[in-house]
Structures are given as C-alpha cells and as structure tokens.
Amino acid sequence: MKHILKLHVNGEDFEIFTEMNKTLLEVLREDLGFTGTKRGCDLGACGACTVLIDGKPYLSCLTLAIAVQGKKIVTIEGLAREGKLHPLQKAFIEKGAIQCGFCTPGMILTAKAFLDEHPYPSEEETKRAISGNICRCTGYVKIVEAILSVNENQ
Amino acid sequence: MDKLNVVGKREVMLDAWEKATGQARFTDDLSFPGMLFGKILRSPYAHAKILQVDLTQALNVPGVKDAITGRDIPKKMYGIVPMAKDEYALAIEKVRYIGDEVAAVVATSVEAAEEAILKIRVDYEELPAVFDPFEAMRPGAPILHSNVPNNVSASIRKEFGNVARAFSESDVVYEDTFETQPVNHSPLEPQAALAIVDLSGKVTLWSSTQIPFFLRRNLATTLDIPESKVRVIKPKVGGGFGQKIDLYAKDFCAAFFAMRTGKPVKFVYEREEVFTSTRQRHPMHIQLKTGMKKDGTLLAQQFKVVADGGAYNSTAPLMITLACYFIMLPYRLENLLFEGYHVYTNKPVGGAMRGHGIPQVRFAVETQLDMIAEKMGIDPLELRLKNAFLAGEPHPGKLLVQSCGFSDTLVKAAEGIEWKEKRGKLPFGRGVGLAGASFPSGVSNMSHISSGAIVKIERDGAVTLLTGAADIGQGAETVISQIVAEELGVTLEDIRITAADTEITPLDPGTFGSGVTLRAGNAAKMAALAAKEKLFEAVAEKMEVHSKDLEAKNRRIYMKDQPEKGMSLIEAIKIYQYSDRPMPIIGRGSYLPPAKEPTTLLKEDGNFSPAYSFMTQAAEVEVDTQTGKIKVLKMVASHDCGRAINPMLVEGQLEGSVVGGMGQALYEDVITDKGEVVNPSFLDYGIPTAMEVPSIVSIEVETNDPEGPFGAKESGEGTQLAPAPAIVNAIYDAIGVRFKTLPVTPEKVLEALWKK
Numbered sequence: 001m002k003h004i005l006k007l008h009v010n011g012e013d014f015e016i017f018t019e020m021n022k023t024l025l026e027v028l029r030e031d032l033g034f035t036g037t038k039r040g041c042d043l044g045a046c047g048a049c050t051v052l053i054d055g056k057p058y059l060s061c062l063t064l065a066i067a068v069q070g071k072k073i074v075t076i077e078g079l080a081r082e083g084k085l086h087p088l089q090k091a092f093i094e095k096g097a098i099q100c101g102f103c104t105p106g107m108i109l110t111a112k113a114f115l116d117e118h119p120y121p122s123e124e125e126t127k128r129a130i131s132g133n134i135c136r137c138t139g140y141v142k143i144v145e146a147i148l149s150v151n152e153n154q
Numbered sequence: 155m156d157k158l159n160v161v162g163k164r165e166v167m168l169d170a171w172e173k174a175t176g177q178a179r180f181t182d183d184l185s186f187p188g189m190l191f192g193k194i195l196r197s198p199y200a201h202a203k204i205l206q207v208d209l210t211q212a213l214n215v216p217g218v219k220d221a222i223t224g225r226d227i228p229k230k231m232y233g234i235v236p237m238a239k240d241e242y243a244l245a246i247e248k249v250r251y252i253g254d255e256v257a258a259v260v261a262t263s264v265e266a267a268e269e270a271i272l273k274i275r276v277d278y279e280e281l282p283a284v285f286d287p288f289e290a291m292r293p294g295a296p297i298l299h300s301n302v303p304n305n306v307s308a309s310i311r312k313e314f315g316n317v318a319r320a321f322s323e324s325d326v327v328y329e330d331t332f333e334t335q336p337v338n339h340s341p342l343e344p345q346a347a348l349a350i351v352d353l354s355g356k357v358t359l360w361s362s363t364q365i366p367f368f369l370r371r372n373l374a375t376t377l378d379i380p381e382s383k384v385r386v387i388k389p390k391v392g393g394g395f396g397q398k399i400d401l402y403a404k405d406f407c408a409a410f411f412a413m414r415t416g417k418p419v420k421f422v423y424e425r426e427e428v429f430t431s432t433r434q435r436h437p438m439h440i441q442l443k444t445g446m447k448k449d450g451t452l453l454a455q456q457f458k459v460v461a462d463g464g465a466y467n468s469t470a471p472l473m474i475t476l477a478c479y480f481i482m483l484p485y486r487l488e489n490l491l492f493e494g495y496h497v498y499t500n501k502p503v504g505g506a507m508r509g510h511g512i513p514q515v516r517f518a519v520e521t522q523l524d525m526i527a528e529k530m531g532i533d534p535l536e537l538r539l540k541n542a543f544l545a546g547e548p549h550p551g552k553l554l555v556q557s558c559g560f561s562d563t564l565v566k567a568a569e570g571i572e573w574k575e576k577r578g579k580l581p582f583g584r585g586v587g588l589a590g591a592s593f594p595s596g597v598s599n600m601s602h603i604s605s606g607a608i609v610k611i612e613r614d615g616a617v618t619l620l621t622g623a624a625d626i627g628q629g630a631e632t633v634i635s636q637i638v639a640e641e642l643g644v645t646l647e648d649i650r651i652t653a654a655d656t657e658i659t660p661l662d663p664g665t666f667g668s669g670v671t672l673r674a675g676n677a678a679k680m681a682a683l684a685a686k687e688k689l690f691e692a693v694a695e696k697m698e699v700h701s702k703d704l705e706a707k708n709r710r711i712y713m714k715d716q717p718e719k720g721m722s723l724i725e726a727i728k729i730y731q732y733s734d735r736p737m738p739i740i741g742r743g744s745y746l747p748p749a750k751e752p753t754t755l756l757k758e759d760g761n762f763s764p765a766y767s768f769m770t771q772a773a774e775v776e777v778d779t780q781t782g783k784i785k786v787l788k789m790v791a792s793h794d795c796g797r798a799i800n801p802m803l804v805e806g807q808l809e810g811s812v813v814g815g816m817g818q819a820l821y822e823d824v825i826t827d828k829g830e831v832v833n834p835s836f837l838d839y840g841i842p843t844a845m846e847v848p849s850i851v852s853i854e855v856e857t858n859d860p861e862g863p864f865g866a867k868e869s870g871e872g873t874q875l876a877p878a879p880a881i882v883n884a885i886y887d888a889i890g891v892r893f894k895t896l897p898v899t900p901e902k903v904l905e906a907l908w909k910k
Binding site (some may be wrong): 004029035036037038041042043045046048075076077078080085088089092094096097098099100101102103104105108119126127128130131132133134135136137138139140141142143144 | 164167168169171172173175176177178179180182183273339340341342343344390391392393397422424425438626627628629678688802803806809810811812813814835836837841843845847850
C-alpha cells in the first residue's frame with residue numbers, strides 16, 4: 001500500500017509516494033537516488049548503510065523510513081558543503097583510507113557522529129567507534145589514521 | 155636509478171573523491187527505466203535429482219514477468235579453467251550443494267520476485283550426500299559428477315629431485331598433519347549484475363567482476379551467442395579478493411532474462427548468498443614430511459594434500475598446482491614429492507582467494523619449520539635465512555626468479571618485531587613469531603592473457619589512457635596512470651583513464667594472480683613510449699637533433715644533456731600538428747611476458763610468472779590464559795614488491811591483507827552442518843573489526859625487478875600467505891602450545907592449556 005512519505009534529507013524536503021514498509025535504505029537508494037548509502041548485508045551487521053539521523057549514526061537497513069519523518073537525515077551525498085569536502089572526506093582521501101570504497105560512506109558518517117561528540121579521541125576510542133563498520137580492504141589502519149588526523153592540527 | 159617524478163610517490167587514489175562523496179557507482183547503484191529485478195531459487199538439499207520444476211504459480215504472482223529453470227537455458231557448461239568446466243548457470247539434472255541454483259524469476263519489484271521464488275514448486279529426489287573429502291574418495295561414496303567416479307576432479311603428483319634418497323640422507327625427519335578451514339572472501343559489495351539488450355541483440359552487462367574479458371567470453375559461451383554480441387563493463391567494484399573471478403548465475407540470468415524480455419534486468423545477491431553460493435578458500439588437509447641436515451639445510455619435503463573443493467571445480471586444477479610449485483619458494487628445496495587432490499563434496503564451492511592454494515600449504519610449512527627449529531635448537535629466523543632462496547638460483551620447477559629480496563624481508567621483519575630482544579624472552583602469555591612466503595606477479599602463459607593499452611596525447615596536452623585492467627579497489631587505475639605519467643613526463647592530473655570496458659578498452663586478462671601492475675603497467679608503459687616516440691620524432695626534426703637524445707619530464711621535451719634546450723609539451727604537440735603528421739598522436743602497447751618456457755604448470759614445468767615477490771610476516775601476540783582469547787599486538791609485513799609505484803597504496807594492500815590473514819588465523823570459519831552453512835552472516839562469521847586490529851608496520855623491500863614496469867612486482871596478495879603461521883608461531887612462543895588446525899579459537903586455546 002503506497003502513501004506519501006515526507007523526509008528531510010541533506011537539507012531538502014522530499015515527498016515520496018511509496019510503500020510504508022520500506023526501510024530508510026530502500027527509500028534513499030530506490031526512491032531518492034541517494035545510492036551513496038550502501039547495502040552490504042541488509043542485517044545491520046556491516047555498517048555500510050549508516051546514515052546520520054539528527055546527527056546520530058543509524059543503520060538505514062534496520063530503520064523504517066516512516067519512523068524518521070520530520071528528522072534531519074544526512075547521507076554521504078549531503079556531507080560536503082557548498083562544494084567543499086568535509087574534513088573527514090578530505091582526510092580519508094589523502095590518507096589512503098579508501099580502497100574499494102564500499103564501506104566508505106558508512107565509515108565516514110559513523111566517524112562524523114563520533115568526532116562531533118569526541119573531538120579529540122584516542123586511537124582505542126576511535127577503533128571502538130567504528131567497530132560496527134566492516135572494511136575488508138584496508139585493515140582499518142589508514143581509516144583510524146584519517147579520523148585521528150581531522151582535529152589533530154586544530 | 156633515474157629520478158622519478160610520479161612513480162614512487164604517495165599519490166592519492168584517482169577515484170577516492172568519488173568514493174568519499176557517494177558519487178562512485180557500483181553495479182547495484184545503476185538503474186534503467188522499466189528495469190526488472192531478479193531472484194534465484196536455490197536448492198535446500200545437499201544432493202538431489204531435480205525431477206520436475208513447476209513455474210506456473212510463480213508466473214501468476216503480480217509483477218512477475220518471466221521465470222526459468224535449468225532446462226530453459228542453453229546446455230553450455232561453464233568453468234573458469236577451460237579444462238575443468240563442470241557447471242551450468244542453473245542446475246539442470248541435479249543439485250549438488252545447499253545453495254545450488256535451480257530456477258530464477260524476474261519481476262517489476264524485488265518483493266514480487268521474492269514472493270514468486272517461494273511459489274516455485276520443485277520435486278526433488280534426495281540423493282545420499284558426502285561432506286568429508288576423505289569419505290568422498292572412498293569406493294562406494296556418493297558421486298557428485300558422473301564423469302568423476304572417485305570425486306577427485308583434479309590431482310597432481312610431482313616429484314622434483316630424488317626424494318627417497320634425500321630423506322635417507324637427512325639427519326632428521328619430521329612428519330605432521332595440518333588442517334585449514336574454509337574462508338569466505340567477504341567483499342563488502344555483494345555480487346551484482348545488470349544487463350540490457352539493444353535491438354541488434356547485443357547484450358551489455360555491468361557486473362561486479364574482476365575479469366571483464368573472461369566474463370565476456372564465458373557469458374557468450376553460456377548464452378550461446380557470439381562474443382561480439384556481448385559487452386561487459388566493470389563499474390566500481392567493492393572488493394573481490396578472488397571471489398569475483400567466476401561467472402555466477404546472476405551474470406547469466408541478468409543477460410538471459412534481458413534477452414528474453416527485452417527489458418533491463420538486475421540481479422543482486424544477498425549477503426547469505428555470498429556466503430553459501432559463491433566461492434571460498436579451500437579447506438585443506440595437509441600431511442607434511444620434512445628432512446633436514448643437522449646444520450639446518452632443508453633437504454626434502456613430501457606432501458599429501460587433500461583440498462575440499464565443494465560441489466564444483468572453479469579453479470581446481472590451478473589451485474592444487476600452485477600449492478605444489480610454490481612449496482619450492484621462498485626456500486631452496488631441491489627434493490619435493492607433492493601429491494595433491496581436489497575432491498568434490500556436497501558443500502559450498504572453493505575458488506581462488508588471495509593466495510590461491512598457497513596460504514594453506516604455507517601454514518603447514520612455516521609452522522613445521524618452527525617446530526623443527528625448536529627440536530634442533532636453531533633460531534627459527536636463522537633456519538629461514540639459511541635456506542632462503544636467492545635471485546638467479548635454479549628452481550626445480552623452472553621458475554625463473556630474476557629478483558629476490560626474501561632474506562632482506564626476513565631480516566627487516568625480525569628487526570621490526572624486535573626478534574632478538576623478544577623471541578623466547580617475553581613473559582608467559584606473550585610471544586613473537588614469523589613466517590615467509592613467495593607469490594607470482596601474474597601468469598605468463600597463453601597469448602590471450604596478454605594485456606593491451608592505448609595512450610592518446612590530446613591537442614591540449616592532456617593524455618587519454620585506455621586499459622582493460624580491472625580496478626576492484628586496489629588502485630590499479632591510479633598505479634597504471636602513474637606509470638603513463640612518468641613515461642610521458644607529465645603529471646598524474648594530466649591523465650584521464652578509461653578502463654575495463656570490453657568494447658572500448660584493449661584486451662586484458664583482469665585482476666587475478668597479482669599480475670595487474672606488472673602486466674597492464676608494462677602495456678601502458680609501452681603505449682606511452684610509443685606515443686612519446688612519435689612526438690619526439692617531430693620535435694627532433696624541428697630541433698635538428700636525434701630523437702634518442704630527447705627526454706620528456708615536467709611537461710617539457712628537451713635535450714637530455716642540455717635540459718635548457720627544449721620546449722613545452724604543448725609546443726611539441728603544435729610542432730607535431732604543423733609537421734603534417736597524422737593526428738591524433740596514439741601509442742599502442744601490448745604486453746605478453748617474454749618468459750622462457752611459459753607454462754600454466756598444469757602439464758609441464760616452466761616459468762609460470764614474469765616475476766616473483768617475496769615477503770615475511772612477523773607477529774607479536776598476547777594470550778589471555780583465562781579466556782583463551784588471543785590479541786595480536788603487532789604485525790610487521792615486510793614485502794619485496796620490486797619497486798612500489800605508489801607506496802601509500804602498497805601499504806594499504808599490505809595492511810588489508812595482513813588483517814585478512816589474521817582473520818584466517820583466529821576468527822574466520824565457514825561452518826557447515828550436513829552441507830548447510832550455519833553462519834552465513836557477518837554477525838556469526840567473524841571478520842576482524844577495527845577492535846581486533848593490531849599496530850601494523852609495513853616495510854617495502856625494493857629489488858627493482860628487470861621485468862616489472864619501473865621494477866614493480868606483486869603486492870598485497872602474497873601478503874596473505876604468511877600472517878596465519880606467523881601468528882600461530884607467536885602463540886607457541888607465548889604459551890608453548892602448538893596449533894595445527896585453523897582458526898585458533900579461544901576454545902582450542904583453553905582446551906590445549908588445560909591438557910598441558
């Protein structure tokens with residue numbers, strides 16, 4: 001059964017005529033075309049589908065779209081501002097923290113929420129913060145380096 | 155060595171920004187209007203005859219557009235190794251493992267396709283199944299494929315030197331048995347395919363593939379249409395590690411349904427399907443006997459290896475052959491008797507995975523070397539150094555090793571882990587260990603695996619590079635672009651690359667066997683040189699000098715010995731244009747390794763690869779004797795990669811590979827119960843997370859290989875050969891317990907400590 005769904009994504013309001021049982025991941029990818037949000041397992045076990053809801057990281061594959069109406073949703077496409085990359089995006093690129101890139105959007109958004117709350121984290125805290133995001137390519141070394149580097153020089 | 159401007163630099167991966175911003179498009183990110191979504195019905199039985207499949211009710215589900223069974227497809231067998239073809243895209247007569255493909259549907263939505271799958275009625279006649287390779291080899295065991303009556307679908311028995319004599323001349327002989335587990339590659343991107351068909355009947359397939367040109371061939375074969383009617387395009391691929399080498403039902407079905415319906419069709423595997431129905435690292439049972447002189451000289455080894463292949467061959471003959479030949483590297487070993495069997499069982503299918511048959515035997519050898527070292531009172535590092543292979547030495551299997559930094563990797567890894575200070579000297583519960591290995595840099599056989607490249611110098615000085623190489627996240631496009639930029643004397647920003655589209659880019663075998671940098675890199679370097687020579691000819695004419703005296707660097711072309719005499723690249727291009735030479739300026743390159751006696755090794759000895767890399771992994775671990783949990787504190791990966799074209803990407807390869815190897819050592823295991831995978835999810839499987847990752851030190855040992863582009867060889871795949879034995883050797887140093895089966899779980903540790 002289709003209904004109108006109202007979502008606020010990346011600073012814009014969307015009205016979507018779609019099924020009410022859809023997950024946020026499905027609506028973002030299929031109805032809105034925000035394919036930067038990745039489907040890695042559909043079970044909440046890999047973190048690739050992580051988006052920010054009111055600044056907190058959520059697994060969009062386990063979140064019903066209807067439940068997050070009226071909230072501020074940010075996907076990887078909404079992180080760069082006015083053509084300027086977010087410092088985390090810059091750090092991931094420059095430190096070689098991206099290989100295949102499939103975990104990257106979820107990883108960066110998880111890291112963003114984490115750094116917003118813990119601007120000067122330890123390595124151990126950082127590892128714990130991203131432990132719900134699986135990466136099979138990098139061994140996490142450069143990802144942790146990238147996250148730690150963001151506020152290092154400030 | 156010449157001063158290099160682009161090669162050897164820590165350049166950022168060209169497409170990193172796309173991946174960091176969500177712009178990068180993977181197969182599942184693509185869509186077309188009117189696209190249909192497919193699902194596959196998989197066998198619930200480990201072994202059964204398919205008596206009848208009734209699609210009627212499935213076709214009646216609203217939104218369903220088409221459905222097929224194995225009986226609807228061309229009877230064309232598929233196999234990634236041509237001599238070992240043994241499967242159809244969908245099973246026809248019978249199913250051979252739980253997860254085998256039985257039927258497929260397409261619908262206007264995924265939900266409709268899922269519903270339809272549930273409504274397909276299949277009558278099976280269950281057959282006796284076999285889950286253990288040793289049982290499968292016994293007379294009277296259930297037979298999976300009627301043409302393989304003993305279930306041994308690939309085997310090798312090779313003797314090098316005189317093994318019996320060497321054992322009799324040995325002062326000590328040791329014999330041990332080792333076992334390794336099935337490991338799933340677990341690329342983060344599940345397998346996907348999307349096909350469209352145009353009015354001429356040409357199929358275009360976007361696929362999460364490592365090998366677009368092989369996929370084109372295999373797709374044409376299974377669809378029973380000419381190769382020219384198939385175009386394969388590789389979009390971004392979310393990791394592969396060998397799992398995306400094979401054609402899968404999703405590729406075939408997307409194309410076949412697109413042909414039948416005229417609509418775009420997409421198939422995306424669920425994570426569970428990736429675990430149950432793609433490929434995994436072969437579990438192996440390894441009996442190893444080693445003979446040695448008192449002074450530690452390695453004299454002879456004898457292997458009996460039984461690889462559990464699961465229900466189909468995939469790369470079976472090659473896998474078991476590689477396991478054999480790479481015993482004789484990185485140590486000097488003149489006498490080897492290797493018996494290896496690839497055995498069918500009613501279980502998930504084995505295939506190429508990072509190291510391809512070698513990590514398993516390396517685990518056995520490197521673990522046993524430590525055991526022998528201890529019994530003989532020799533330092534394990536010294537034992538390895540004593541037997542380390544050197545460049546130019548004769549290899550019993552005729553591999554031609556032109557560069558070899560193995561001893562250096564041993565020494566540097568030992569320094570990195572503080573071997574002298576720590577080995578045998580740490581408190582109970584902590585220890586260090588190391589292990590070595592060697593790996594090919596691509597395969598140098600058969601002309602169809604030559605690699606091509608085209609380089610165009612545009613009017614504004616930009617460079618267009620076409621390569622067939624398949625970047626699956628390792629950074630191949632960046633590395634190849636760096637090579638071209640260096641050769642042409644331009645910057646990396648000047649290069650625009652188009653890769654891995656079978657209709658646009660030249661032939662390339664794809665990403666397997668760690669050959670991309672060497673093979674596609676050489677092809678691109680040749681193409682760049684050819685374009686540069688054309689330009690030099692025009693410039694030389696204008697300057698009235700010899701073109702061999704010219705050099706290109708920093709977007710300038712100038713006299714080698716008088717750098718001030720020259721001109722900018724743009725001026726050179728103008729001169730070329732006004733000299734009435736044919737435009738555009740195009741250089742072509744095609745690289746086929748010039749190996750003497752090239753071979754697949756399947757039938758005869760010879761030089762398998764144009765170059766060989768060498769590596770040592772060292773580990774420091776801490777064992778919690780209360781819980782049995784093992785924490786890897788530090789890993790040192792020292793790697794002879796010839797020359798690192800991009801040290802940052804090499805480090806990334808080493809780090810990722812080490813952590814994967816740690817997963818095999820401690821956590822990962824595809825557990826089956828009567829053929830059914832009981833842990834087909836990331837929740838239950840055990841991929842290392844950031845929490846488990848130790849501090850990792852990557853050390854690049856540069857040897858400058860004569861065959862590699864700018865001296866480059868393999869990196870990253872060979873790295874996964876030795877972490878497991880290094881960790882297991884460190885565990886022994888920590889608690890005095892020797893583990894011969896993987897993974898070393900806390901249960902095993904506690905049980906062993908309790909027995910001790």
